[in-house]
Amino acid sequence: MLNWHELIYKIAKVESIIRKELKKIFKKDVGRAAGLLRLHFHDCFVQGCDSSVLLDGSAGGPKIVHKQCGRVVSCSDIVAIAARDSVFLTGLDYDVLLGRRDGVNFARVNQTFVDLVGPDANTTTILVKLARKKLDATDAVALSGSHTIGIGHTTSFTDRLYPTQDPTMDKTFAKSLKRTCPKPDTRNTTFLDIRSPNKFDNNFHDQDGELNVLTGKQGEIRANCSARNSDNKLLVYVAEEEMDHLLK
Secondary structure (H helix, E strand, O other): OOEOOOHHHHHHOHHHHHHHHHHHHHHHOOOHHHHHHHHHHHHHHOOOOOOHHHOOOOOOOOHHHHHHHOOOOOHHHHHHHHHHHHHHOOOOOOOOOEOEEEOOOOOOHHHHHHHOOOOOOOHHHHHHHHHOOOOOHHHHHHHHHHHHOOEEEHHHOHHHOOOOOOOOOOHHHHHHHHHHOOOOOOOOEEEOOOOOOOOOOOOOOOHHHHOOOEEHHHOEOOOEOOEOHHHOHHHHHHHHHHHHHHHO
């Protein structure tokens, strides 16, 4: 079970390390905050918060954290903390429970279509998909609030403008979108929140970070976030030696 005071995190000081690094990154490109928040959401909604979204992806891994702390922090917790700090550094804050373990199973492509909400989903589809995760309409509104930062691509909404404008769309809003997307084949982006695009100023719940988490021996702490430990035995051996030395 997740808890606030797991001993290993007192040793690691992982949260301060992650926040310090993200401050540097966001100073150069605050748009990365929305990407990290989205990464956490996608990880949790497909197969639970087990960082399976990172498997076989970028080989960057948790290098900075593990270099300073040893292999004591799971990739799943790093993703959760990075998402929370993406919110904190752009406007709001919330607490994150720690103690997740990383999954050893790849998320299936078909499952991502079942679990994730597409840009063309209507209210009914959204509520049905969230209900599978034991979330309700209030949660849907809160999760929608996370779109207060980041950008949208015109390909996500051109079908509501052309060839015939969606009659349910606000006319003033549609006119504004057409300035960004003047033709059906336009490839452009627009801020999701035009009033404060780089500030997280809507209410956002953090409970999705606790969906179907793995703890204790249910999972592992990956030495490389993009590969299961069983796929990288030499790196795991070196990391475990560092871990043993740290805890002596």
